[in-house]
Amino acid sequence: MFSQKVAQQSLRRLAVQQPNLMQSMVMRASPAAIALGNVQKRSVTSSTEKEDPTQILARQRLNRPIAPHLSIYKPQIGWIGSSLHRITGVALSGTLYLGAAAYLVAPTLGWHLESASMVAGMAALPIAAKVLLKSTLALPFTYHCMNGIRHLTWDLGRGLTNPAIIKSGWTVVGLSVTSAIALAFL
Known part of the structure; x- marks a missing residue:
């Protein structure tokens, strides 16, 4: 300024x-x-030929390096795990906000979202549907929780080598699936 x-x-x-x-x-x-x-002054240089400006630009673009993008990389557990961590975080927080908003407006709209009606609705489902529904709801939560612990250890500067990242990534996947299934059978 x-x-x-x-x-x-x-x-x-x-x-x-x-x-x-x-x-x-x-x-x-x-x-x-x-x-x-x-x-500063500098002289203007121009070519003696009359070239089409669009052709000059097209020729210059051919000489530029191409930036790498996701389609040329082999999928790795590190970046897939970090991406899923963000996705599950957004999904969980979005579900929380939608559920809370629905719970608040339920009496106005005549919906029955109180605990007693939710328990009665779950009790009416067959066992396979209960396990499927509960594991579908538990898997993003358990994955986000386990991968959050993994990210916290990275923030401490531990486990940042490639073998440790691969090992911890598959450990998080196994623990989150196992704990989601365990929670589904409760």
């Missing part, structure tokens, strides 16, 4: 003192360069 004011004041002073010089400099230099007196 201060440097901009200084540049503006010096440009105004220059414009008042030497208007002809100011007009010729504005055509070639930036305001900061004019204010600091660092005006």
Whole structure:
């Protein structure tokens, strides 16, 4: 902010003192360069051939390096696990907010979301449906919890070697599936 004011004041002073010089400099230099007196001149080089500007740009693009992207990498447990950690976090928090909002507006809309009606609804389901529903709800929670512990150990600077990342990634997958199934049978 201060440097901009200084540049503006010096440009105004220059414009008042030497208007002809100011007009010729504005055509070639930036305001900061004019204010600091660092005006450089360089000659313009142009080719003798009349080339189509779109062809020049297309030829330059062919010489540029291509940035790597996900489609060229082999899927690894490290980045897949971190991605799933974020996805499960968003899914769990979104479900919590939607459930809380539904619970608050349920009496107004005539819905029965109180504990007694939820227990009665679950009791009416067959065993296979209960296990499937409960494990579907438990798996994102257990995965996010186990992988959160993994990320916390990384924050402490432990387990950051490739073999340790692979081992801990598959350990998190196994523990989260096992604990989700265990929770489903409770």
